[in-house]
Amino acid sequence: MREENMKFETKAIHAGVQPDEATGAIMTPIYQTTTYAQPRPGENKGYEYSRTLNPTRHALEKNLAALENGKHGLAFGSGLAAIDACMRLLNPGDEVISTNDLYGGTYRQFTKVHARYGIKFRFAGMQHAAAIEPLISANTKMLWVETPTNPTMNIIDIEAFAALAKKHQLILVVDNTFASPYLQNPLDLGADIVMHSVTKYIGGHSDVVMGFLALNDDKLRTDLAFIQNSVGAVCGPMDCFLVLRGIKTLHLRMQRHCENGAKVAHWLKAHPKVDKVYWPGFESHPNHEVAKRQMRDFGGMISFSLIGDKMEDAFDLVSRLTVFTLAESLGGVESLAGHPATMTHAAIPKDERAKTGVTDSLIRISVGIEHVDDLIADLAQALG
Numbered sequence: 001m002r003e004e005n006m007k008f009e010t011k012a013i014h015a016g017v018q019p020d021e022a023t024g025a026i027m028t029p030i031y032q033t034t035t036y037a038q039p040r041p042g043e044n045k046g047y048e049y050s051r052t053l054n055p056t057r058h059a060l061e062k063n064l065a066a067l068e069n070g071k072h073g074l075a076f077g078s079g080l081a082a083i084d085a086c087m088r089l090l091n092p093g094d095e096v097i098s099t100n101d102l103y104g105g106t107y108r109q110f111t112k113v114h115a116r117y118g119i120k121f122r123f124a125g126m127q128h129a130a131a132i133e134p135l136i137s138a139n140t141k142m143l144w145v146e147t148p149t150n151p152t153m154n155i156i157d158i159e160a161f162a163a164l165a166k167k168h169q170l171i172l173v174v175d176n177t178f179a180s181p182y183l184q185n186p187l188d189l190g191a192d193i194v195m196h197s198v199t200k201y202i203g204g205h206s207d208v209v210m211g212f213l214a215l216n217d218d219k220l221r222t223d224l225a226f227i228q229n230s231v232g233a234v235c236g237p238m239d240c241f242l243v244l245r246g247i248k249t250l251h252l253r254m255q256r257h258c259e260n261g262a263k264v265a266h267w268l269k270a271h272p273k274v275d276k277v278y279w280p281g282f283e284s285h286p287n288h289e290v291a292k293r294q295m296r297d298f299g300g301m302i303s304f305s306l307i308g309d310k311m312e313d314a315f316d317l318v319s320r321l322t323v324f325t326l327a328e329s330l331g332g333v334e335s336l337a338g339h340p341a342t343m344t345h346a347a348i349p350k351d352e353r354a355k356t357g358v359t360d361s362l363i364r365i366s367v368g369i370e371h372v373d374d375l376i377a378d379l380a381q382a383l384g
């Protein structure tokens with residue numbers, strides 16, 4: 001069966017992965033090698049040096065590209081390394097318009113690293129594409145979208161931004177980490193590049209840090225592969241093997257993350273000590289209709305704030321949790337809780353983060369795939 005005709009679940013297990021030619025091994029071997037024998041100068045079997053390409057990484061890149069319905073895939077040593085590669089497509093003086101409630105590490109890289117090399121960043125709420133068009137200038141080269149956004153779960157209309165990017169010849173990059181390729185495929189909606197922190201749902205087991213880009217355009221692929229090889233922020237074969245293994249259950253995990261997420265979100269909403277609950281599955285969510293259109297389901301990421309908005313109350317709550325673990329990161333099989341204002345978003349100034357809803361009592365949870373009754377019982381005892 002041709003890969004492009006396969007359903008997601010079949011691609012997750014088979015795309016880009018063939019039994020090993022030398023031995024028949026069903027699982028992609030960990031090609032723990034830096035270099036490859038050449039029979040004569042200029043002759044090789046497609047691999048010369050593992051920074052440029054490694055067979056285990058190659059299998060993973062093909063598999064992940066297929067999951068995003070992309071022609072090309074490039075894997076990096078972390079999500080931030082993948083973001084860095086995108087920024088290196090630009091030149092001093094170029095401008096990027098980015099969503100304002102984005103991952104803290106991305107904000108830090110934009111403002112503290114690339115800004116020093118003359119790239120300009122404008123941050124804006126992207127709930128309405130029409131409000132962004134006046135910000136586009138002759139220097140604007142890229143639109144940076146994250147949806148659902150972190151941590152307040154805003155939904156950005158990818159198709160609307162793809163139309164804007166096309167009209168003004170901008171590169172549209174979508175950070176698809178929170179949705180995973182199972183829930184949302186931005187290339188199908190007109191994005192130029194899809195970016196993932198593989199560290200999260202794709203890896204899924206909280207044991208690998210990795211980043212990924214998927215795309216269709218051949219010229220962009222040539223440029224990004226050149227950057228990947230020239231800058232060298234690649235991932236190792238063992239990590240690629242672990243991620244390939246994780247992907248085989250991505251669809252099953254995502255289904256349970258979504259089921260558990262929906263139950264926990266509704267339960268939180270009904271709790272008297274909980275103020276706001278941010279989750280795109282609520283009909284009252286401002287962009288629920290867009291979420292329904294562009295996502296297969298609503299995911300397991302939820303944020304909520306407490307009545308009174310005291311940081312102390314949030315600290316007490318997360319310290320009392322016993323099934324949820326207080327930790328950075330998300331998307332693993334185990335449930336995690338975090339306090340964005342002092343953890344993931346500590347790099348963003350207080351007034352800047354307050355504007356986007358990252359208030360003192362905001363707690364973000366990554367709902368795992370444990371039994372949902374245990375998760376709710378844990379939240380209930382921690383809320384007191």
Ligand SMILES: *Cc1c(COP(=O)(O)O)cnc(C)c1O
Binds near residue numbers: 078150177178209210
């Ligand atoms: C974690 C994360 C990143 C950064 O990825 P790393 O793998 O930690 O470098 C970027 N964007 C989002 C939305 C993330 O959650």
